[in-house]
Amino acid sequence: MEYRPIPADRSDEFRRLVSYAFSPESGPEIDDEERPHPGERYGLFEGETLLCVCRHYDLTVRVRGEDRRVAGLSAVASPPEHRQRGYVAELLKESLADYRERGIDLSLLWPFEHAFYRRYGWGTVNEYARYATAPETLASAAGPDRGRFQRIEADEWASLDAIHRAHGDRADLSIRRTEEWWRRRVFERWSETPYVHRWDEEGEPRAYLAYAVDDDGERTLRVTDMAYTDHAALRQLLRFLSVHRSQIDRISLRAPPDFPLFEMVDAPGEIECTLHAGPMLRLVDVARALERLETSDGFERRMTISVSDPSAPWNDGTFSLSGEGVAREPTETAAVETTVETLSQLYAGYRPLETLERVGDLRIHDESVRPAMEALFPARRTYLGEHF
Incomplete structure (x- = not known):
């Protein structure tokens, strides 16, 4: 077996393996054109047979208050005909050796199953809370109507970066985003293109959020990313979400477990909150x-x-x-x-x-x-x- 990069002319095979592993309900067809992606495709081969695959990211992540180079691992997938033969274990070991050779000391991933990656040495390093409620519930936490919201396009990504860095400095493990990351992971998310709005006060960018709208019998505004410089800016984001009450049934967002939403609203009983194990x-x-x-x-x-x-x-x-x-x-x-x-x-x-x-x-x-x-x-x- 050989661990090596997956050549560009086999990118469709990579995408089919990943699609089958993570979204088999989509069927065997894939999009004709893949959106550009910041990661590197790698696989374990036996001859020219692709046994399993993964994607590597070269990230800069805040660790103990210091920006560190970290290897992101994702899209680990194997077709059913090659499963339970130790191929993924070998792929993970080869990936670790590869990271070490590149001079990277830490690896970060989002697991499909935490118990699986624990067997190979990854440990959970934070939880996250998922909140869901009607837009009107957030109205009592909203700040006064001031400043200005505006729709932001991908070419304006730099106006959001300082907000994201200030927000990320409140906790370790935040990713320091490159322009490519902003474009491919915030303004584009796999097959969707979120809305992105920024809030300014006196000409200074203070907060932003990115979101998409799902309609599965009820319309849900799903926040995919948000950041704010201080509590007053957070209240403006909640105001922005609350004014969607005429067209949206539910707001869904992800936040740290200590996010103070229950303390900010008048009716905390109207909020559903679930706690989840996060990245490893x-x-x-x-x-x-x-x-x-x-x-x-x-x-x-x-x-x-x-x-x-x-x-x-x-x-x-x-x-x-x-x-x-x-x-x-x-x-x-x-x-x-x-x-x-x-x-x-x-x-x-x-x-x-x-x-x-x-x-x-x-x-x-x-x-x-x-x-x-x-x-x-x-x-x-x-x-x-x-x-x-």
């Missing part, structure tokens, strides 16, 4: 990723961490951390023992140390290192809401 992150190269963390405060002496990672042999073993850096250790004993999945969650700041001791695969065998571990891995606010 994985350390591609444990040693290099740990080197990126600040160690001077926490490591006056050496500390050892044993990591279990069957999918990436370069991560499977014991590592020593000290003020001089990170090194692989031949010893089998360590002060801390964990799996790459749990270490990835700890690294992202998704859960504090004591929580992952209770519910994750984390064991501290030497209590003297606990203060250093807490200093190295403080919990952070994490939220990535956009799919890729």
